[in-house]
Amino acid sequence: MNWEVIGIWLGAVLTLMLYSFLYRDNPFYKFAEHLFVGMSAAYWVIYSIYNVLKPNFWDELTGAGDGTPDYLMIIPGVFGLFMLARLIPRIAGLSRLALAMIVGTGAGLSLVSTLQTNCLSQIEGTIVPLTGSGTMGFINNLIIVVGVVCGLVYFFFSKPHDGITGKAAGAGITVLMVAFGASFGYTVMARVSLLIGQAQFLLFDWLPTMGINL
Amino acid sequence: MRKLLEKLDKVDRRIIYLLMALSVFLPLALRLNYPIPVGSGPSRDLFDTIDSLPAGSVVLMSYDYDPSTMPELQPMAVALTQHLFSRGHRILAMAFWPQGASLSQEALTAVGDSLGAVQYRDWVNLGYTVGAGVSIVRMGSSIRAVYPQDRDGTPCDSIPMLRHVQNLRDIDLVICLSAGDPGIHAWVMMAHDRFGVPVGGGCTAVSAPEFYTYLGTGQMVGLLGGLKGAADYETMVREGRENTPAGLATPGMAAQSIAHLVIMGFIVIGNITYLILHRRGRGEAR
Structure with missing residues (x-):
């Protein structure tokens, strides 16, 4: 039995079932959708046990990796069990301790880094000289400076948007619209790319199994 | 009317x-077949950065995606792997997305076999790990603390390629192929901004606009955006090597x-x- 061909057929039939929704909702689509949800849930449970829980907790605790049991792992183990306490209303409050630890660690780790990476560095990137780098460099830098300043003016609400402020805010919203348009264009490109990937699978992987070579 | x-x-x-x-x-x-002209831009910058590295450099590739975004990101993985091996660089592969580890193995074995790259000498697949930012910070002091063994269970201490690779500072370039979070954000934030390691990457077209800001500030050395970015890279890899197959993105x-x-x-x-x-x-x- 050729398992590869069976896999290709399974993928192709399920793809067509899902695309059938474009015509209208139907039992084939529902079947494929439910199958996907069920399979995903099962896959993630198994994957989490064998790739997260076992190597990062159980093997460390029992010393299965390097032969030295690490009993400190009992602490995160207990916090992990606290998360499951949400399932029992009487002790559900315990899960807050685990969540507090996750939130605290996450915030502590990323607060300074996020500020540096996504705020300070970006501000630094907009403080650019208007001279140098030739004509195109000048135009690019001018667009950055004017675009950022006008964009910020649009979000300055303590002064009515009239006169010069209104014109700057108008320029700011124009810049924002251009950015949203570019972002949407990329989104369209991404969705078409996914369709192309699936079309390539159907045309060049599935059809040849029926002897149709394009 | x-x-x-x-x-x-x-x-x-x-x-x-x-x-x-x-x-x-x-x-x-x-x-x-449509022509794909590749001018100067983020795709060319990434290509030039890899070209400028001395042969034998260690490049860490993080495969942070899954099959749902394969059409965009797997062609990038294949083209980048071809370029890295053909320049004599070594690849240290890892993933913050579980299925990324399997997809990286697919690209490494297929391209490695065709170009004569040998596992443990030219490439190592460390596999999947959790934690993203936390793991990157820990890798800054010790990669073995996060990955005591590779994906196949071989201890890192016994892998020849990793003999002189102790932490992120021993890495010449990080390339993250990202379909979302965790991905490029974490690598730029921790590997570049904290440890000063150059970071490049590839991402889905949906997320490309948010990463362009990192190019302007020099926080990333180059970026491949969506299928077009992958096709650009395939075209550049094929420049002067007309016998190389067209790749996965170019026909699309x-x-x-x-x-x-x-x-x-x-x-x-x-x-x-x-x-x-x-x-x-x-x-x-x-």
Whole structure:
């Protein structure tokens, strides 16, 4: 039995079932959708046990990796069990301790880094000289400076948007619209790319199994 | 004219779907080939950065995606792997997305076998780990603390390629192929900004605009955005090597271009129809 061909057929039939929704909702689509949800849930449970829980907790605790049991792992183990306490209303409050630890660690780790990476560095990137780098460099830098300043003016609400402020805010919203348009264009490109990937699978992987070579 | 406009205004969405499907399937079936000019830009910057590294450099590739974004990111993985091996660089592969570890193995073995790259000498697949930012910070002091063994269970201490690779500072370049979070954000934040390791990457087209800001500030050395970025890279890898196969992304660019033309046509027709009918509607109301 050729398992590869069976896999290709399974993928192709399920793809067509899902695309059938474009015509209208139907039992084939529902079947494929439910199958996907069920399979995903099962896959993630198994994957989490064998790739997260076992190597990062159980093997460390029992010393299965390097032969030295690490009993400190009992602490995160207990916090992990606290998360499951949400399932029992009487002790559900315990899960807050685990969540507090996750939130605290996450915030502590990323607060300074996020500020540096996504705020300070970006501000630094907009403080650019208007001279140098030739004509195109000048135009690019001018667009950055004017675009950022006008964009910020649009979000300055303590002064009515009239006169010069209104014109700057108008320029700011124009810049924002251009950015949203570019972002949407990329989104369209991404969705078409996914369709192309699936079309390539159907045309060049599935059809040849029926002897149709394009 | 008015009847035609009204018909267009109320066109069944399934006709639009059908035209979109045809615009994608026909160019692929007919194997249309469109030229892909690659000028200066983020794709070229990443290519040049890899080209400028001395042979034998260790490049860490993080495969942070899963099969749902394979059409965009797997061609990048294959093209980058081809380029890295052909320049004599070594690849340290890892993943913050579980299925990324399997997809990286696929690319490394396929390209490695064709170019004579040997596991543990030219490439190592460390596999999947959790934690993203936390793990990167820990890798800054010790990669073995996060990965005591590789994906196949071989202890890192016994892998020849890793003999002189202790932490992130021993890495010459990080390339993250990212479909979302965790991905490029974490690598830029921790590996570049905290440890000063150059970071490049590839991402889905949806997320490309948010990462362009990192290019302007020098926080990233280059970026491949979506299928176009992958096709750019395939084209650059093939420059001067005409015998190299076309890759996975390049054949899709004709379909992509035609589909975009169809969408632009829909937008123009939709707006003209709306404007004319709307104006007439307002005129009649008066």
